[in-house]
Amino acid sequence: MLPKRRLRSLVKSVLLLITLFMGIRFLWAPVKLEEPSDFDDDSDIMKTTKLDTEPEDWQEVMKLWNSSNPVKNWIGTVDCPTEEQCTFTNLFAFNNSLHVFLGDRDDDGIGSSSIPFLIGLPTDMERVYLHRGVEPTDLLLRESIVVEQPSSIVSIRQCRGVPDAIDILAAMSWSNLLPTRIMVLFAGNTIYKQVLEVKSTFDVQPIFLSKKIYPVLIRRVTLGIYSEFWNERNQPQWSSSIFDVYQPLIPALQSLPEYTPSSLGYKVCVAGTYSFEMEDLSTDLKPLNMTSSTVIKYPNPTRDSTLQMTLECNALVCKGDECIDLLYFVKPNTDIIVVSSPTHPKPYIDDNILKLLGIGILHLPMNPLAEIYLESQRLALFLSSIAEIKRGDRKFLLFMPWEQLNNQLIGLKSSCAMARVLNRTLVLPLIGQRKPRNLSEPASTEWDFTFSINDLVWSPISRYFDEATLEQTLPCSVISLENFETLMKDPETETVTLDHVVFNPVAKATSTQQIQDYYTGILNYTIPSIDTTHLRMSQLTDTELLAKFGSDNSQTLALGSAFWMYGFNRFQPYPLTRYENYMDDNVYAQTVKSIIPSARLANITGKALKYMTKEYGSLPFVSIHIRRGDYWNKCKRIQDVNLQRKCYPSDETIRQIIEGLGSSSRNLEGPPVVYVATNTAEVQTLLDPLKSKFRIIYFNDIFHHDSVITHDEEPLDPIDAALLDIELCSKSTHFIGNFYSSFSRAIFEKRQLSNLTFETF
Structure with a gap:
């Protein structure tokens, strides 16, 4: 028994807020419901009962909740005999919250100042209010749905889908509440009731009695924690006991709709509303060896008929x-294409559920703002590519991202061009960022040419770049890593086996161990062997590339580093003597154009520009990239002194260049604004003498402001920071960069797309 506390001191305090577990959505009740006899359909109880904000003082609470004619027998109590269970009397449920009116008594049974309960299953309940010294109004009592009998579980929200109904069944099975007769309050499709009745008999009482949502008043309810169930349920890998709870539900669900074999050939079912007519999709499929396809549209995917037709x-x-409801009813080997867009984000689907159902999901991102956007054609090409892959008619090219971000993107540009020449589909890679250095270890005094896959944190490319634009507009055939694995993974071993893996000795900073670590360690693929017969492959021509791999019939050709592996019809000497412009190559330029930031980063960039305009006056501004720190250890290897100075300009040269930028800024509301992108804090000391003439700003001045990155947003990682630096510099009036740096190159190329000026040191 928990110790009791006197709560008389809370008479003039604010409401006691008890935080609910945010994942909870449902409460249940094996009870009888009675509708009040004096039901007034025209009254507006929501106006009486709604708490838009938490009251600031007790007088406001009294005003909202007290009544001139209080009903004394509705004062509630709370008893918590254990940390995992509390029994309430006279509990109201409405407005996404629960309310208990405790009156003004010493012995109210509250066992803790913060009752840590979760209520059965997920709920939309935002909070629990314990009201001290006030009672519900007569109007509130009169227009409530009244639960007369003692309850163990209460449902007050609608059952919103098949997964919710399945979770209800699973939790009740876990808690040994089945079989029993359960009263569920929800407004939903009858298919959900059928799902619930797979394991038990349910009475369904709609909570929406008219146009308004009415509160539920329960005389007595025990709210218990099923924390062990939810802890197990939310694990990345389910235990066998959780699988045992869910496993029997699936065949029972799939037997609900009646299945009639179709004689229509390859049947494409389109659920939902799209911008094209079904005839358009049928027409687009015909020239793609999909002539036997039949397209059928189901406008409302939550209707029973749609579930049966799947x-x-x-x-x-x-x-x-x-899509989520429909997944439970598809037959094995169905191609499931989940279309995502800014208005329909990619849904979260638990991998354990997919494993349970024995299905895989193919994601098709669409960006209506992309230059090439014809929804029906995009869908038709996607369906055709799936058919080709299943027939074994599609060959793939993979590469290992190497070194820091912009070198990884150079590998992407080369690989896209090579995939185009070799008639292969490029598998979009992961993106890696270096792990933070252990500050207890001394920093290297030499340029570190070593590279370890395990020194990086790897993320999907969609975290940083718009995946829909990549897939729609890159000048080569591409497939996401996720879809590649779904289609190519062996169902028994649950892994992808790569046919031909090639080591490219770009420099001493590359090794076969990197290939092993990336493909087997990070991606968990199987590699039979690594081909080490090739000498360094750099800036290959089409002829050289075809001679090496043109007759390679392996379905998967996986490369090591692809850094400048393709030459784009020119040869770039090293050390560089000038900025080599690749943007006159159409394939290269289109690749650059396709690599745009994700919506998340684009939104942050927009807020940054807005803040700069407000804080520093009317745009435009000028920008400069200054690479310092360990970069000298690379530049000093260049023998030509003049080229060495371009790689690592002196402090005085940098100050002189910035002083010359004043005429380029054209800022009308104060000193010229110069945005400095740099990798070290020492640059700020270097430029301090110029602050009397210029408003010099850095990354932290912009992106650490709470109007740009709010407290509830995900913190920026190093790649986020690099890409935001690039975006800001690419939008300045003028830019100066280092032609030895791939970071500066990324900015040069973006500016060329917009016809903006730039120069090099």
């Missing part, structure tokens, strides 16, 4: 969260 589909196309 068993007849060879391919099911659906949008965002609308």
Whole structure:
């Protein structure tokens, strides 16, 4: 028994807020419901009961909740005999919150100042209010749905989908509440009731009695924690006991709709609303060896008929969260294409559920703002590519991202061009960022040419770049890593086996161990062997590339580093003597154009520009990239003194260049604004003497402001910071960079797309 506390001191305090576990959505009740006899359909109880904000003082609470004619027998109590269970009397549920009116008594049974309960299953309940010294109004009591009998579990929100109904069944099975007769309050499709009745008998009482949502008043309810169940349920890998709870539900669910074998050939079922007519999709499929395809549209994917029809589909196309209900009813080997867009984000689907269902998901991102955007054609090409891959007619090219971000992107540019020449589909890579250096270890005094895959944190490319634009506009055939694995993974071993893996000795900083670490360690693929017969492959011509790999019939050709592996019809000497302009090559330029920031980073860039305009006056501004720190250890290897100075300009040269930028800024509201992108803090000391003439600003001045990155946003990682630096510099009036730096190159190329000026040291 928890110790009791006197709460008389809370008479004039604010509401006691008890935080609910945010994942909880449902409460249940094996109870009888009675509708009040004096129901007034025209009254506006929401106006009476709604708490838009938490009251600031007790007088406001009294004003909202007290009544001139209080009903004394509705004062509630709370008893918590254990940390995992509390029994309430006279509990109200409305407005996404629970309310207990405790009156003004010493012995109210509250066992803790913070009752840590979770209520059965996920709920939309935002909080629990314990009201001290006030009672519910007569109007509130009169217009409530009244639960007369003692309850163990209460449902007050609607059952919103098949997964929710399945979770209800699973939790009740876990808690040994089945079989039993359960009263569930929800407004939903009858298919959800059928799902619930797979394991038990349910009475369904709609909570929406008219146009308004009415509160539920329960005479007595025990709210118990199922923390052990939810802890197990939310693990990345389910235990066998959790699988045992869910496993029997799936065949029972799949037997609900009646399955009639289709004689329509390859049947494409399109659930939801799209910008094209079904005839357009049928027309677009015909020239793609998909002539036997039949397209059928189901406008409302939550209707019972749609769920039943999914068993007849060879391919099911659906949008965002609308897909989730349908997944439980598809037959094995169905191609499930989940279309995502800014208005229908990619839904979260638990990998354990997919494993349970024995299905894989193919994601098709679409960006209506992309230059090439024809929804039906994009979908038709995607369906055709799936068919080709399943027939074994599609060959793939993979590469290992090497070194820091912009070198990884150079590898992407080379690989896209090579995939185009070799008639292969490029598998989009992961993006890696270096792990923070252990500050207890001394920093290297020499340029570190070593590179270890395990020194980086790897993320999907979609975290940083717009995946839809990459897939729609890159000048080569591409497939996401996620879709590649779904289509190529062996169902028994749950891994991808690569046919031909090639080591490219770009420099002493490359090794076969890197290939092993990336493909087997990071991606968990199987590599039979690594081909080490090739000498360094750099700036290859089409002829050289075809001679090496043109007759390679392996379905998967996986390269090591692809850094400048393709030459784009020119040869770049090293050390560099000038900025080599690759943007006159159409394939290269289109690749650069396709690599745009993700919506997350684009939004942050927009806020940064808005803040700069407000803080530093009317744009435009000028920008400069100054690479310092350990970069000298690289530049000093250049024998030509003049080229060495361009690689690592002196402090005085940098100050003179910035002084010459004044005429380029054209800032009308104060000193010229210069944005400095740099990798070390020492640059700020270097430029301090110029502050009397210029407003010199750095990354932290912009991106650490709370109007640009709010407290509830995800913190920026080093790649976020690099890309935001690039975006800001690419939008300045003028830019000066280092032609030895791939970071500066990224800015040069973006500016060329916009016809903006730049120069090099």
